[in-house]
Amino acid sequence: MAKNSAHLILFTLIGIFITAIASPGFAAKEPFDQWLAKLKTEAREGGISQTTLDSAFANVQLIEKVVKLDRKQPEVVQTFQEYMAQRLPQSLIDSGKAMLKENRTILEKVGQEFGVQPRFIVALWGVETRYGKYTGGFSVIDALTTLAYDNRRAEYFRKELLLALKILDDNHIELADMKGSWAGAMGQSQFMPSSFVNFAIDYDEDGRRDIWTTKADVFASAANYLSRSGWKDDQTWGREVTLPKGFDLSLIDLKIAKPMAEWEALGVRKADGSALPSRQLVGSLVQPKGGNGQTFLVYDNYRTILKWNRSTYFAMSVGHLADLIGDG
Structure with a gap:
């Protein structure tokens, strides 16, 4: 009897182990409601208004797809040449030239002010979001909440989530419009909230640092990031x-x-x-x-x-x- 019980326990443990490997699940150590209550307390103590917290988390969702994407180990299956051919099709190059021409006045003004050649601002814009066409469809709050609750990189994403709440609280973007990648990268420049706080610019001086829809803010924010990170406008790459x-x-x-x-x-x-x-x-x-x-x-x-x-x-x-x- 004891031998059979031991076997049963062993098989049960093996089953749990296999299930844990097969399913991404969540690595959180406490129920979500308790975790969220503590996060809200921290946010309030950090100066986030109750109104922002109520709206941000009213319909918050944990997104399993986000966890799967975060856990997925990237594999290099393309050669460098294949990657470049796929990422830089002629259509992207042609659009880049057109975007430079169309926005030349503001790009040259921004470029001169921040010390970054316009072609590099446009290139980053093109590689990141195809000149603003593909900025990500995930709710930034949902994505960051998911990743902050999942313990794999909880500390990093918790900080990003708190900063995202501050961005909402400061009225830079409406909650419904705060969309981005599965990892919380936002807008046409794909800034994480920390990059937004550190580098985003309200270039048109309308009171909002709008990297989602205002090109002047997008260009100036990207240029500011490069400039403050050591860019030299008298050199190429x-x-x-x-x-x-x-x-x-x-x-x-x-x-x-x-x-x-x-x-x-x-x-x-x-x-x-x-x-x-x-x-x-x-x-x-x-x-x-x-x-x-x-x-x-x-x-x-x-x-x-x-x-x-x-x-x-x-x-x-x-x-x-x-x-x-x-x-x-």
Whole structure:
């Protein structure tokens, strides 16, 4: 009898373990109602009005799809070349040129004020949301509540949720219009609430930092982010290069930076085989994973783009799109 009971307990535990793996579920350690009550208390103590809290959480939902997306481990199934071809179709390039021309006056004003070339503002806009066409359909409050309640990255998303409530409380956006990605990235610039608080600009001075519908605010906010993150408007992001036979591959590392003359002496050349620029910018060599050895010499602005999104593919796509858009 004891042996059978032990087997039963073992099989039960195995079943629970398998179920936990198969279903994303929630890793929260307390009932949602209790958790939400504590969050509201913290928010009130932080200065959020009761009116905002009542409206924000009146119909709040935990979204299982958000948990699944957060737990999903991204797999690189595309080569760098396939990724670039898919993310930068000719239609995106053509639209980018048109957007630069259409918004040239405000882009040049913003670019001069913040020290960011307009083509890079447009490129970020294009890569992030296809020039505002695809900004995400998730309720930011629902998404962030879900991720803050799920304990995997609770502390980070709890802070983002509290900041999102502040954004609502300050009347920058209506609750129904506060839409974004599954992770809570918002508007045409896809700012997390913390990025909004730190970098969003009310450029048209209407009392609202509107990164959802006001282009002037979108452009100025993106430019402010880049500017305060170290952008240099007298430099580009990088360029494709070729390496000589027998090149020391250990030098291909973002942590290794050398002036142009040193790379030139090591045999590094532009993609067309010509000499590197004579200006002694400091650069690093990068080979995107899955890029079949394709090599780029990147500068400080590339590192700044990585602060926006820590993805080599993302940074490369922004740089390439800016080059393809050109100055119009």
